[in-house]
Amino acid sequence: MKPKNIAQKIIAAHLIEGELKASSPIAIRIDQTLTQDATGTMAYLQFEAMGLDRVRTELSVSYVDHNTLQSGFMNADDHVYLQSVAAKYGILFSRPGNGICHQVHLERFGQPGKTLLGSDSHTPTGGGIGMLAIGAGGLDVALAMAGRPFHLTMPKVVQIHLTGKLSPFVSAKDIILEVLRRLTVKGGVGKVMEYTGDGVSTLSVPERATITNMGAELGATSSIFPSDDITRQFLKSQEREDQFLPLIADPEAEYDEILEINLNSLEPMIAKPHMPDLVVSVRELKGTPVKQVAMGSCTNSSFRDLSIIASMLKGRKVHPTVSAALTAGSRQVVSMLMANGQWSDIIASGVRILENVCGPCIGMGFSPPSEAVSLRTFNRNFTGRSGTKSASVYLCSPETAVAAALTGEITDPRDLDLPPIQISVPDQFPIDDSMILQPSEKPESIKIIRGPNIKPLPQKEPLPEKLTGEVLLKVEDDITTDHIMPAGAKILPLRSNIPAISEYVFEVIDPTFPQRARKAGGGFVIGGHNYGQGSSREHAALAPMALGVKAVITKSFARIHLANLINFGIIPLTFVNEADYEKIDQGDQLELDVTGLDKTPFSLKNVTQNIEIPVTHALTERDVAMICAGGALSYAKEQVHQ
Ligand code: MIC
Ligand code: SF4
Secondary structure, eight states, X not given: XXXXXXHHHHHHHHEEESOSOTTSEEEEOOOEEEEOHHHHHHHHHHHHHTTOSSOOSSEEEEEOOXXXXXXXXXXXXXXXXXXXXXXXXXXXXXXXXXXXXXXXXHHHTOXXXXXXXESSTTGGGXXXXXXXXXXXXXXXXXXXXXXXXXXXXXXXXXXXEEESOOOTTOOHHHHHHHHHHHHOTTTTBTEEEEEESGGGGGSOHHHHHHHHHHGGGGTBSEEEOOBOHHHHHHHHHTTOGGGOOOBOOOTTOOOSEEEEEEGGGOOOEEEOTTOTTOEEEGGGGTTOBOSEEEEOTTTSOSHHHHHHHHHHHTTOOOOTTOEEEEOOSBHHHHHHXXXXXXXXXXXXXXXXXXXXXXXXXXXXXXXXXXXXXXXXXXXXXXXXXXXXXXXXXXXXXXXXXXXXXXXXXOOOGGGGOOXXXXXXXXXXXXXXXXXXXXXXXXXXGOOOOOOTTOOOOOOOOOOOSEEEEEEEEEOOTTOBHHHHSOOHHHHGGGTTOHHHHGGGTTTTTOTTHHHHHHHHTOEEEEOOTTBTBSOOOTHHHHHHHHXXXXXXXXXXXXXXXXXXXXXXXXXXXXXXXXXXXXXXXXXXXXXXXXXXXXXXXXXXXXXXXXXXXXXXXXXXXXXXXXXXXXXXXXXXXXXXXX
């Protein structure tokens, strides 16, 4: 048999359709799913619409960690709905405050060799424990819960070969920032990043998870580490050693690309505003005044990270010009730090303690002051995501964040002249799953509770033969879903209410968009490369659909957003000749005959400029069928009952 790398091994063991040929369509069986509250309400409304009485996965977990501000009834309504759905349909429910979905899932449920599909783009955090963990839109996760396979393009596999060992005050975050510096936010599209080499054994599971987490910023389908003795030890410390499975690539396994990183020579790195790939060394920005430091998020909130933070803060105070805050990844992490006394060191330093949730990472509080420089141990720094459009957000390691919190300026943590810190991985973590509720034993007695914030799913008509309308917006490369459908404290509570949330589509770019779209009766959007990168939020497709967006024509798409557009019946097209992007202006009238959607390329007519532009797509037969049916939900309803 042909030798396989780790990604290919897991895919082969779960393959339902297709073959292991890079870039060809495949479908895989999903063992586990996770949802979070900001995407979960939609996912469960869709699951309910499929009419099943129970999930058909090995394990499904519903987390509440994003929408926890609860200023008003909306978030709280969603939580109650999610809790009732979980109880009824056989889903575990991680209560608000228990922790950030990816950290808790790693601690309590992640299993080497399994597949995990999550309605959150940072689901690949699970790759740190050797599972194939993939982010997707809520509808795809709902389908997986219904026992349907997940459809994707067979990824290419990139070998990231790590050699050597990190120096003191250089950490896992610096590794992934270096990968982003080299490969950019488009560098991982259609690929799985697989980590190998002797450097792997120097990294603990949570450090590996920091790297696989932020692989999402490469646009990668997933990232994965081998499952080795360190993985076994981690599972043992979580009282789950029986779930260990060794997993390494076959000796002669082939990779589509290779990247070498020597950990010995790596230094602290930092991503500048407003993209995670604008990475330079921390030394290059030395002395930049810093107003805010935010520590935590699913990238850097493990016991290892917070213990480093506490050790560096011990006996020191946050600089008077800096406001610093921290969110722990889970209650387990907090318990550990309380037990070893480090929690007090953090509090004594003047760092503000926030809830164990996403919080500032998604603009849910702790927004920076106007024009401020904010250093964050997070994974995304897109314009406005922090809640302050004029702020400059930089992404860095916990070590670099503490250095700035102490000095009031960007500082290489090695310049603090602190003695090296050794964090020993605990042999045993305190296990307390009391905030993870088990599903009901009498599901038929559970009534689903729907508060007034939960509005029915919007429907879409089957596709007409001809699409006509105006170009409502023309945007550049690397537009994120935070641009298309912003989050933050004001907008996030509307996630279960599509008519209301639609009012904010493209708010960061052009707040007149919703009104113009409605007035024009819908229309088209033109984009550059990597359109829709970033989060998995299907609201970035659903809300434009509700405003009448018919097709999006770009130079290229990001994976999850492309799938979400198809799921909601918006046609994703790309230019045959990239230069034709210049031949369409905002306001132009377009005409598209879609009778032969399955035959490409076809012609897009720019009526205003009286020219024909060839466009194409990479839709599978199944995708075309879904679009013609008016979206995946109506299509799926037929499928699950077959
Ligand atoms: C994010 O980091 O952008 C989010 C919020 O976690 C999203 C999901 C969402 O928009 O609800 C993601 O990464 O998928
Ligand atoms: Fe939450 Fe931020 Fe992680 Fe998204 S990236 S899951 S908002 S902590």
